[in-house]
Amino acid sequence: MPDLPPPPDGSPLRVTVDLNRCQAYAQCCYAAPEHFVLHGREALFYDPAPSASDRLSIERARVSCPVQAIRVEDPERQGR
Amino acid sequence: MKNINAEGHAVVVGASLAGLRGAEALRRAGFAGRLTLIGDEPDRPYDRPPLSKAVLTGDIAPEATTLPNLHALDAEWRLGVAAIGLDREAREVRLADGATLSYDRLLIATGSRARPWSNPTEAGLAGVHTLRGRGDAAALRRALAAGPKRVLIIGAGFIGCEVAASCRALECAVTLIDPGPAPLARILGQPVGEIVAALHRALGVDLRSRTKVARLIGNETGQVVRANLDDGSEVETDLVVVALGAVRNTEWLSGSGLDAGPGGVVCDEAGYALDTEGRPDGAIAAAGDVARFPHPLYDGRPVSLEHWGHAVAQGEHAGRLLAGAATGAAYAEMPAFWSSQGGVTIKSVGLTEGADAMVFAQGSPKEGRFVVVYGAKGRCIAALSFDSGRWLPAYAELIAAHAPFPPIRVGVDLHGLAVLQPGFPEEWTSS
Ligand SMILES: Cc1cc2nc3c(=O)[nH]c(=O)nc-3n(C[C@H](O)[C@H](O)[C@H](O)COP(=O)(O)OP(=O)(O)OC[C@H]3O[C@@H](n4cnc5c(N)ncnc54)[C@H](O)[C@@H]3O)c2cc1C
Ligand code: SF4
Numbered sequence: 001m002p003d004l005p006p007p008p009d010g011s012p013l014r015v016t017v018d019l020n021r022c023q024a025y026a027q028c029c030y031a032a033p034e035h036f037v038l039h040g041r042e043a044l045f046y047d048p049a050p051s052a053s054d055r056l057s058i059e060r061a062r063v064s065c066p067v068q069a070i071r072v073e074d075p076e077r078q079g080r
Numbered sequence: 081m082k083n084i085n086a087e088g089h090a091v092v093v094g095a096s097l098a099g100l101r102g103a104e105a106l107r108r109a110g111f112a113g114r115l116t117l118i119g120d121e122p123d124r125p126y127d128r129p130p131l132s133k134a135v136l137t138g139d140i141a142p143e144a145t146t147l148p149n150l151h152a153l154d155a156e157w158r159l160g161v162a163a164i165g166l167d168r169e170a171r172e173v174r175l176a177d178g179a180t181l182s183y184d185r186l187l188i189a190t191g192s193r194a195r196p197w198s199n200p201t202e203a204g205l206a207g208v209h210t211l212r213g214r215g216d217a218a219a220l221r222r223a224l225a226a227g228p229k230r231v232l233i234i235g236a237g238f239i240g241c242e243v244a245a246s247c248r249a250l251e252c253a254v255t256l257i258d259p260g261p262a263p264l265a266r267i268l269g270q271p272v273g274e275i276v277a278a279l280h281r282a283l284g285v286d287l288r289s290r291t292k293v294a295r296l297i298g299n300e301t302g303q304v305v306r307a308n309l310d311d312g313s314e315v316e317t318d319l320v321v322v323a324l325g326a327v328r329n330t331e332w333l334s335g336s337g338l339d340a341g342p343g344g345v346v347c348d349e350a351g352y353a354l355d356t357e358g359r360p361d362g363a364i365a366a367a368g369d370v371a372r373f374p375h376p377l378y379d380g381r382p383v384s385l386e387h388w389g390h391a392v393a394q395g396e397h398a399g400r401l402l403a404g405a406a407t408g409a410a411y412a413e414m415p416a417f418w419s420s421q422g423g424v425t426i427k428s429v430g431l432t433e434g435a436d437a438m439v440f441a442q443g444s445p446k447e448g449r450f451v452v453v454y455g456a457k458g459r460c461i462a463a464l465s466f467d468s469g470r471w472l473p474a475y476a477e478l479i480a481a482h483a484p485f486p487p488i489r490v491g492v493d494l495h496g497l498a499v500l501q502p503g504f505p506e507e508w509t510s511s
Contacts, residue, residue, distance in 0.1 A: 014148035016127055020389040020416040020427070023470045040423030041449065041467040045134060048127065049144035073148030 012049040013058055014073040019044065021069040028061035028070060036061055084404050088113035091173055091181055093163045094189035094329070095119025097127070097147065097388065098368025098395035102187045104151040105399025115155040116181060118173070120162035123214060129388055131217035132239050133420060136246040138225065142218040163190075166336035168361060185402040188333070188345050188353065188366040189395060192326035192386060197234070202296040207304040208320045211239060220321065224250055228319035231255070232307055234293050236263035238419050240323030241276065245421035248283040255286040255315050257307075260505050262289055267432060268464060269502030272452060275445050275466070276426075283422045296320060326386055328370050338364070344372030344384040349410035351394070351401050365398035367391065376412040377480065378431060378461070387417040414476050418469075427469045430454070430462030430479040435502045439486050441475075443468055451475065454502060455485025 015035075017028075024042035028035075035047040035058060050058055055074060062070040090106055092099045095117045103117055119125070126145040134140045158175065165174035172180045194210035197203035207228075209220050224231070224247065231247045233240045236258035247254045260266055262273030263280060280287050292310040299305045307315045330340040338361070339346040339354045345366040347353055351373065352360035366373075368391035374380035393413040400406045418427045435454035441463070443450035449467040453460055453475060459482045463475035478487050486499060 012144075014146055016148055018389065018392075019129070019418045024425075039420075040425070042425045042469055043420040043423055045139065047144070048130065048140060049146070071148050071150055073150065 011075050012051055013055060013075070015046060015048050015050060015058065016071050017044060017046050018069040018071070021067050022065075023067055025066050027064040027066060031061040031064045032057040085109070085111045085113070088184040089182060090115050090185045090187070090402060091183035092117045092187040092189060093173060093332075094187075094191055094368070094370070095121070095157070095159060096125050096189065096191055096368070096391075098191065098370075098391040098398075099187065099189035100125040100147060100149070101392050101395035102189060102365075102367055102399040102402075103153055103155060104149070105396040106187075106403045107153060107399075108151050109400045109403035109405035111403040113184075115153060116158060117153075117155050118158045118161065118163050118175065118181070120160065120176075121213060122160040124157075124159070126214055128212070131214065132211060132242040133246060135217045136221055136224060136243065137249050138221060142214045142221070145214065163332050166333055166338070168336055168338070168355075168364070171363065184363060186364045187395075187398050187402060188364065188370060189368050189391075189398075190329035190332065191369040191391075192328045194322070195324045195327050197296070197322045197324070199296070202298075202304075203322070204302075205296060205298040205304040205320075206302050207318050208296060208322065210322045211243065212326070223319050224252060228252055228317075230315065230317045231319045231321065232257065232293075232315055232317035233321045233323055234258075235323035235325065236260065236287070236289075237267075237323060237325060238264065238417075240321070241280065242419060242421050243321050243323060244280060244285045245283060248285060248422065253286070254284075255288065255317070256280060257288045257291050257293055257309065257315075259292050260289060261503075263287070265503075265505055268428075268452075269432065269435065269438060269454070269504055271438065271500055271503065272464060279422055279424060326369065328384070330370060343382075345370050346382070347371055347373040349374055349376065349380070350406065350408070351398050351411050365401050367394040367398040373411060375415075375431070376410045377414065383415075383431065385415055387415060389413075389416045414480060416472075416476070424448070425467055425469060426464065427472055428462065428464045429472050429476040430460075432462040432464075432502070432504075435461060435504070437485065437499050438502045439497050439499050441487060441497070442471055453478075453485065453487050455499075458485055459483065460485045460487050 035050045037045045125147045162176040194212040230253040233256045244256045263276045265273030294310045295308040297306040333340040351365045353364040369386045372384040375383045397411045416429045437455045441451045441453045452464045454462040460478045
């Protein structure tokens with residue numbers, strides 16, 4: 001079996017947050033409020049599959065995290 | 081000298097978190113040969129922690145949990161097919177579809193699966209679930225969305241507690257049953273277990289500690305309707321979640337000559353798999369839930385860790401090792417996990433096993449936020465936070481340094497604080 005086919009156009013971004021590392025500083029929540037939300041005092045809830053059209057705000061969130069806990073795969077920029 | 085990374089065939093068995101991060105690390109370390117990932121699930125690697133949390137509450141779809149790929153893999157994927165055998169002499173992995181794959185380096189990352197309910201007939205009743213994979217979470221989500229009369233959760237470990245909290249977020253009636261004195265007491269000790277118990281009672285969970293389910297009873301259509309408990313009482317339920325921990329996926333290695341069994345795939349300090357004579361196989365490494373390895377922080381005691389961060393760190397370590405890029409240092413990542421239940425974030429660093437004392441080092445249970453430090457033989461071995469995660473890195477440093485217990489000078493001076501007994505319950509079998 002060959003490599004998996006490339007993701008179709010318009011497929012979502014892929015996001016994970018290392019929640020061991022995350023310290024609930026909430027910078028991501030300011031950068032991309034529609035995709036990162038704090039529940040309670042420090043439970044970060046995030047959207048693991050945001051739309052590719054939101055890549056700018058997701059990228060802002062990723063770089064604003066003071067502990068670099070956010071990882072993103074952009075299907076348009078990365079092969080597998 | 082020949083560049084070992086110019087060619088060859090790296091095979092990764094288990095296409096989940098540890099396998100994916102391991103494969104990426106092989107590539108990142110310069111491995112340019114063939115790379116194959118074998119996974120018995122049909123899906124591209126996905127993340128499991130949301131499955132007991134936001135997926136159950138319906139906040140995210142099960143399919144949304146696909147993991148990001150962080151480095152170009154240029155891999156061949158064999159998904160939906162299990163590895164069923166390993167021949168180390170021929171250096172071949174046998175697959176369930178009849179194919180064999182030869183390897184010159186192999187990463188074992190087959191993780192673990194949910195331990196099933198001990199009675200297979202009862203486990204087969206409609207409405208009885210376990211939770212490990214995306215399909216399990218989708219099925220449980222559907223059952224919860226249909227408005228069950230009462231959810232019965234068997235086992236108050238992390239997954240049982242998280243499922244209970246998710247059910248309460250959906251306003252489902254929940255009974256949570258565990259043979260221990262308090263939820264999570266086996267890992268966190270009794271004083272913290274009692275705080276977890278209070279949290280769940282405040283959420284409206286009907287918590288029954290020191291209780292076991294004796295039987296699950298079905299009706300004439302094979303739908304579960306009731307559980308009989310060992311204290312003689314009954315619980316009416318139409319949805320049961322069996323959360324009795326995990327079983328490591330090592331059966332496919334039987335006959336391989338590797339030291340692999342229910343305790344995991346035994347590895348040496350470097351991360352190579354050991355054979356039954358205790359000799360490392362320099363072509364094979366293991367990582368994640370399935371691996372058992374001597375932890376340098378804990379006097380080389382063999383441990384297996386079922387934590388997300390460990391699957392990432394050990395997967396990456398094993399990938400570098402198989403690419404010949406490891407520094408030679410033992411894998412010594414500080415154990416760490418998080419859990420969120422009922423809006424509270426519980427985080428831990430280190431390992432509590434063997435603790436003979438504990439202190440509430442900061443905050444207090446009354447405020448709902450605190451840090452507990454665990455000690456053994458006068459040294460700090462673990463720390464736990466409730467909604468106070470920012471303090472943990474400082475305690476991780478104390479643990480790494482084997483600092484004296486009770487700890488001093490993290491934020492406040494702790495001399496004079498009450499040192500408590502962790503009171504771990506006796507080990508019980510969760511059958
Ligand atoms: C519901 C849930 C919630 C969790 N929440 C948290 C949390 O909040 N915090 C935390 O730290 N950890 C959490 N964890 C634990 C964490 O997800 C695991 O530690 C992690 O998934 C381990 O990764 P792994 O790759 O080692 O194993 P796994 O994720 O178990 O992957 C192993 C893969 O190998 C496959 N496989 C098995 N046998 C074979 C075979 N013979 N051939 C081919 N493929 C095979 C399996 O099907 C699976 O896809 C949670 C786990 C679950 C199930
Ligand atoms: S910015 Fe980083 S640390 Fe802060 S909440 Fe987001 S992920 Fe967590």
